[in-house]
Amino acid sequence: MKKRPFTILLVMMNSIAVLLGQGANATTVESASPAAHAVNALGLDLLKSPGNHANALLSPYSIQSALAMTFAGAAGQTREEMARVLHFLGEEAELHRSFAALRQALEDAHKKSAEGAEGARKYGGPGEPVTLTVANRLFGQQGHEFRQPFLELTRDTYGAPFQPMDFLRNAAAARLEINSWVEAQTRQRIRELIPPDGIDRDTRLVLVNAIYLKAPWAQAFSTNLTRLLPFHVNGGLVMSPTMERRERFGYAQRDGYRVVTVPYSGGEIQFLILLPDAVDGLAELEAKLTPQLLAGAASPDTADVKLQLPKLKLEPPLMRLSEALRGLGMKSAFDKPQGSANFDPMAPRKPEDYLKISEVFHKTFLELDEKGTEAAAATAVVMMRFASLAGETPKPIEVRVDRPFLFAIQHRPSGACLFLGRVTNPL
DSSP: OOOOOEEEEEEEEEEESOOOOSSOOHHHHHHTHHHHHHHHHHHHHHHTOTTOOSOEEEOHHHHHHHHHHHHTTOOHHHHHHHHHHTTOOSOHHHHHHHHHHHHHHHHHHHHHHHHHHHHHHHTTOOOOOOEEEEEEEEEEETTOOOOHHHHHHHHHTTOOOEEEEOHHHHHHHHHHHHHHHHHHHTTTSSOOOSOTTTOOTTEEEEEEEEEEEEEEBSSOOOGGGOEEEEEEETTEEEEEEEEEEEEEEEEEEETTEEEEEEEBTTSSEEEEEEEESSTTOHHHHHHHOOHHHHHHTSSOOEEEEEEEEEOEEEOOOOEEOHHHHHHHTOOGGGTSSTTOOOOTTTSOOBTTEEEEEEEEEEEEEEEEOSSEEEEEEEEEEEEEEEEOOOSSOOOOEEEEOOSOEEEEEEETTTTEEEEEEEESOOO
16 A cells, blocks of 8 residues: 655744844854855855846745755765755764854844943933844654654754644644744744645644844934935836935945945844946846855945935745756755655655655745845745845945845855845835
């Protein structure tokens, strides 16, 4: 009798608005470097996927964190392919420590931001603290045979406790419970992450990592200066609500494009703008993007800049990443060819009873206005068990973001892009 396939669902949420803190620990940042490189590299691979030329928003940090936890349960050819596609270099133990260090850097930044806000309030400053919530959890079928070392690694390194669930007898209730937890962690920004057909009685594991950050700009944009300005779209113009502020921003003129960094409260997280010189220069700029370029853009020199930046609200439809990941070379994880998936370190692999990835779902949200930025993302890796200066002020540099551009929400010390996107139409 043919056995029914079972599923494991791994979910990664990332709800972000801003970050925080000062003076990131140099040792922690250095330890986070391999994870930051992998985050940026995969993000660019996915952003440049064929046929993807409209507005785009994804969270490389969310996707990589989810897949890093999945990678902890991979072996053999599956592990080798995942390491190559996900840009995981060096020893696996070091990789997991690196993701832990990056997470720790974000948590440390939150604490320092709160301390800074409290100090600012004492001297009459705005003192609005950054909100940061990081939560990890494994929702697993009670009684299923998960390997203890895998559970210990996800618990100790990723801080993910195991919560028993009963998918077998009440998958619908389990889905509602997990979605409710997701919504709570993301302040209701990510709803219905797991659709009605996303899990069923065959589901065996839902691994969730959630991060929510929200904070103001270091200096807010004045709503009095926001006005409708033209933005180039497909050879024409649209009138877009555009903010304006003059400040000493990070600024650099590069070959064919300009870099502007706008800090959020605390200074360790920033909004990175990559603006092509030519109105139709987005494709050329995107083609030259590399992880090194993104990391190198994190800390440009400052300059007196008059910045005009469109207000944004992006909420792309649910993305299915399996085709893109297979196209990059991650085939055996999806059991292509049949029988090749190997997640034995996650749960025992038998010749006719083993785990494979079925689909990778990703959902995002971003809103940017005069006060700051809020963004959210969720990633679900669904796994199925196969059976069978002072003085005179000079004129500022004017940067008018009035054409298609690239952006990132970036952890400045490590260069890691928590969010990465493209704007071809701000409306």
